[in-house]
Amino acid sequence: MRLLFITGTDTGVGKTVLTALLLAHLRRTGRRALALKPFCSGSRADVTLLRSLQHGELSVEEVNPFYFAQPVAPWVATRRTPQRLVKLQTVTWHIRSIAARHLSGTTSDEFLLVEGCGGLLVPLGDNFTVLDLVARLRCETVIVSRNRLGTINHTLLAVRALAQARQGARNGVRSKVVLMSPRLPDASAATNPGALSALLGSVPLFRLPFLGPRCRTAGRLHEHARRLSRVLEAIIH
Numbered sequence: 643m644r645l646l647f648i649t650g651t652d653t654g655v656g657k658t659v660l661t662a663l664l665l666a667h668l669r670r671t672g673r674r675a676l677a678l679k680p681f682c683s684g685s686r687a688d689v690t691l692l693r694s695l696q697h698g699e700l701s702v703e704e705v706n707p708f709y710f711a712q713p714v715a716p717w718v719a720t721r722r723t724p725q726r727l728v729k730l731q732t733v734t735w736h737i738r739s740i741a742a743r744h745l746s747g748t749t750s751d752e753f754l755l756v757e758g759c760g761g762l763l764v765p766l767g768d769n770f771t772v773l774d775l776v777a778r779l780r781c782e783t784v785i786v787s788r789n790r791l792g793t794i795n796h797t798l799l800a801v802r803a804l805a806q807a808r809q810g811a812r813n814g815v816r817s818k819v820v821l822m823s824p825r826l827p828d829a830s831a832a833t834n835p836g837a838l839s840a841l842l843g844s845v846p847l848f849r850l851p852f853l854g855p856r857c858r859t860a861g862r863l864h865e866h867a868r869r870l871s872r873v874l875e876a877i878i879h
Contacts, residue, residue, distance in 0.1 A: 643741060643745050643746075643748075643749070643750075643752040643753070644750060644752070644753050644754070644878075645737075645741070645753075645754050645779060645781035646664070646739060646753060646754070646756070646779045646781065646782050646783075646784060646785045646878070647754050647756045647758060647775075647776050647779060647782065647783045648660055648661045648664075648755060648756065648757045648758060648783075648786060649758040649761070649762055649772060649776065649783060649785055649800070650760065650761055650785065650786040650800075651761055651783070651785065651787045651788070651793065651796035651797055651799075651800050652757065652788070652796065653759075653760040653761070654758065654762050654773070654832065655786050655787060655788045655822060656786050656788065656820075656822035656850075657757050657758065657786045658688040658692070658757060658858070659822070659858065659863075660784070660786050660820055660822070661677055661679075661692065661755050661757045661868065662677075662691055662692060662695055662842065662858075662863045663775065663863060663866060663867050663870065663874055664677075664753075664755055664877065664878065665677045665692065665695050665696065665755055665865040666695055666863050666864050666866075666867035667870075667871060667874040667875070667878075668753050668844065668878070669695070669696070670864070670868065671871075671875075672751075672868060673750075673751045673752070673753060673762065674745060674746075674751060674752045674753070674790075675696075675752070675753040675754075675755065676696055676699065676700060676740070676744055676745065676753075676754055676755070677692045677695070677696060677705070677736060677754075677755040677756075678692075678700075678704070678705050678706070678740060678754070678755070678756050678757065679692060679705060679706050679756075679757040679759075680706065680707055680708055680733055680737065680756065680759075681706075681708045681710075681716045681758075681759040681766055682706045682708070682709050682710070682759070683709075683710045683711075683712060683713050683714055683715070683716060683719060684710075684711070684712065684713030685713075685760070686702070686706065687858075688774065689702060689705050689706040689709075689758070691723070691812050691858060691859075691863075692705055692745060692757075693705055694860045695860055695864075699744070700728070700740070700744070700800070704740060706851070707733075708728055708733070708766075708767075708814070710723075715759075715760065715764050715765055715766075716728065716759060716764075716765070716766045716767060717764075717765035717766055717767055718765070719765060720767065721817075727767045727768040727814055728766060728767030728768060729749070729767060729768045729769070729770075730767065730769075730774060730775065730778060732764075732767075733766070733775055734778050734779060734873065737756060737779065737849075741754050747809065750842055753878070756764075756779070756781070757773045758775075758776075758826065759772060760772070761789075761800065762776070762800055762803050762804070762878050763780065763803070768788070770789040772805075772809055773803055773804070776804065776807065777807040779810070781817075782816055782817075782818075783817045783818070784817075784818050784819075784820055784877065785797065785800050785801065785804070785805055785818070785819045785820070786820050786822060787800070787819055787820070787821050787822065788821075788822050789821045789822060789823050789824060789827065789830075789831045789832065789834050789835070790824055790827070790828055790831065790834075791828050791829075791830040793821070793830070793834050793838070794834060794837055794838060794841065797819055797821075797837065798841060798842075801817060801819065801842060801845055803818070804817050804826070816846075817845055818844070818845065818846045818847075818848065818877060819833065819838065819842060819845060819847045819848070820847075820848045820849075820877060821835060821838065821847060821848070821849045821850070822850050822851060822852075823849065823850065823852040825852050825855065835847065835849055842855065848873055848876060848877050849873075850870065851874060853866050
């Protein structure tokens with residue numbers, strides 16, 4: 643089984659769209675694939691979308707075990723409510739238990755996609771961040787970045803943080819970057835891909851086009867996944 647963690651340089655950069663595209667592509671091409679979004683704050687629309695693409699095989703609580711009604715960082719939400727802080731081992735146990743119960747773990751054609759919450763240093767619970775969760779899982783990581791002014795700095799910071807975490811964990815798992823095109827590109831959008839390709843070195847960089855303001859439905863995402871099958875296949879390899 644392959645575990646892919648989809649994180650981002652910030653919130654709202656396209657993590658759910660990419661996770662949904664990868665999920666639709668993998669299942670359409672005959673691979674066994676499931677997706678989780680362990681942490682969710684505010685609306686659960688992302689969870690509903692991911693469930694629809696896997697035909698409700700997992701319950702809402704399995705896809706999203708840690709939900710907070712307030713649209714703030716999970717750690718902040720727990721400090722405002724009587725809920726106990728979430729522990730890192732509880733999150734990793736949930737992810738691994740889903741894999742154990744729903745995937746055989748005997749073939750590389752099985753995938754578990756895990757979508758993160760915001761960026762890598764978002765505090766999730768009891769003294770741990772998204773980055774700590776990635777390091778504990780020792781999984782392949784896809785960094786989603788928005789093609790706009792500032793993305794060079796944000797992307798390189800995320801890649802460097804992951805590299806340092808992997809070194810500390812003695813983990814050589816690869817990272818990849820996916821640059822998402824915005825609806826209204828700014829002046830930097832034309833030069834960002836070339837600059838990042840030069841600066842990222844051995845870290846692969848992929849680009850996805852703007853998919854439209856109404857792309858977040860199962861039907862539209864299946865259409866886009868078919869159209870973008872080559873780049874999506876390259877991302878998972």
